[in-house]
Amino acid sequence: MQQTLEPLITSAWLAAWDKGDLDALDGLVAAGYTRTSKATGATVDLAGLKSEIAAVREAFPDLRTTVDDVVEGDGTVAVFWTSTGTHTHEYLGVPATGLTVQTRGSNILVLEDGRIVSESVTWDGSELLAGLGIRPLRGIAAPAVSDGDDFPELDPDLMKAFNRQFITGVTVVTTKEGETPKGLAANSYCSVSLEPPLVLVCVQKTSSTYSALFSSSHLGINILGTEQLDTVKVFASKAADKFSELDWHEGPKGSPLLDGSAASLEAEIQERFQAKTHTVFICRVRHAETSSTAPMVYKAGRFFDGAELAEL
Ligand SMILES: Cc1cc2nc3c(=O)[nH]c(=O)nc-3n(C[C@H](O)[C@H](O)[C@H](O)COP(=O)(O)O)c2cc1C
Incomplete structure (x- = not known):
């Protein structure tokens, strides 16, 4: 069954991140889905993921994502991706810079019955800022x-x-x-x-x-x-x-x-x-x-x- 998942994951992923079709994710994830950022430890549900995508898309409206690789394992799928976009609206408190930034990440998806039950992400929003040369100061930015x-x-x-x-x-x-x-x-x-x-x-x-x-x-x-x-x-x-x-x-x-x-x-x-x-x-x-x-x-x-x- 896992061989059939790759095109589904890729198309839903690109529909959500590049076209703003957030509901494309609905058919991909299981009830109780969670997404955890390895960088911050923060966990969100599907609604949280959708608002995260919406915020990135508002700030980088021309966002383009390439799924570089999808590696299927036993009950897991690793997705490696690259995104590029122009920073045209405020993002995480940083005003629009007009700069184009590229960021890479990888997600490990855990599957059950052909649906994603959880995923962990080696990326968080501050990496986009790092791509713009911006760093939040630890201890000042993070209360x-x-x-x-x-x-x-x-x-x-x-x-x-x-x-x-x-x-x-x-x-x-x-x-x-x-x-x-x-x-x-x-x-x-x-x-x-x-x-x-x-x-x-x-x-x-x-x-x-x-x-x-x-x-x-x-x-x-x-x-x-x-x-x-x-x-x-x-x-x-x-x-x-x-x-x-x-x-x-x-x-x-x-x-x-x-x-x-x-x-x-x-x-x-x-x-x-x-x-x-x-x-x-x-x-x-x-x-x-x-x-x-x-x-x-x-x-x-x-x-x-x-x-x-x-x-x-
Ligand atoms: C002596 C002096 C030092 C100042 N130092 C700073 C400073 O280091 N950083 C800063 O953001 N504003 C500083 N200001 C205030 C800005 O010059 C002031 O807010 C100015 O109106 C900003 O102009 P702008 O809004 O047109 O950029 C200083 C003002 C004076 C008189």
């Missing part, structure tokens, strides 16, 4: 492993007071949306390592620059100089065209670099870690420009002249 009641959340005012004791420079993080330059003021810049030259910046997901940054391969980071107080105010705002009064040039990959900055770099985005309200972009620096202009200094909501610092 199950938070310290919970043992450590109540820190008072936000105390956190603010702590941050106000920290002195930083100010950067403008830039990218382009089509041909339109976009950017925001950010002091979350941090050098990660010299070899390789990695830097990071944290960007709030509500920023109007966020979706352009998210789908960019490269970004610019400009360390503002003492003459750019007006510039920081514009980039800390939601102004429609923040570049209209500015002189700027492009880095080798087209990222806007602001003339008059203390230093500018262009970097390739390598990781996008999801951290609740923010995304941490880890970037590899590909190009840098420095000048003798003194940097602007930022502390507790005020800007200072970096040329006037008193050495201890």
Whole structure:
């Protein structure tokens, strides 16, 4: 009987995942069917599987799946598959990137009387995100492993007071949306390592620059100089065209670099870690420009002249 199952599995599978014909699965699974993700341990029933497929199809409407192999055993069938799709709608909290992603997986189906009673899957939705270069931070994205009641959340005012004791420079993080330059003021810049030259910046997901940054391969980071107080105010705002009064040039990959900055770099985005309200972009620096202009200094909501610092 098992020899006859392969075409049935393949056609129902493709009808559900590629065409959205979710009811095609009804004839394939037994009552009480369960599907368990090996990655997360989560188990869903047929309705859960259908809503999972619907969510993936909404985010990746042009989804195309190839069943690479079906290996039939004694009461089990292993299905190996590859799916490709373009990320055109929000998925697991990540805005559309327009990027095409490919993901592979395998499912072990347990059969009884020619129907699937259970299946285990070596794939979960976060693998699609990994294909987009996005990683949820463990312990932040997953509340199950938070310290919970043992450590109540820190008072936000105390956190603010702590941050106000920290002195930083100010950067403008830039990218382009089509041909339109976009950017925001950010002091979350941090050098990660010299070899390789990695830097990071944290960007709030509500920023109007966020979706352009998210789908960019490269970004610019400009360390503002003492003459750019007006510039920081514009980039800390939601102004429609923040570049209209500015002189700027492009880095080798087209990222806007602001003339008059203390230093500018262009970097390739390598990781996008999801951290609740923010995304941490880890970037590899590909190009840098420095000048003798003194940097602007930022502390507790005020800007200072970096040329006037008193050495201890
Ligand atoms: C000194 C300073 C530092 C800032 N740092 C950050 C930051 O690191 N990340 C961030 O998302 N927003 C930061 N902001 C806030 C954004 O610049 C601000 O929300 C801006 O309006 C975003 O613009 P957009 O929505 O047009 O992208 C900072 C603002 C200032 C004044």
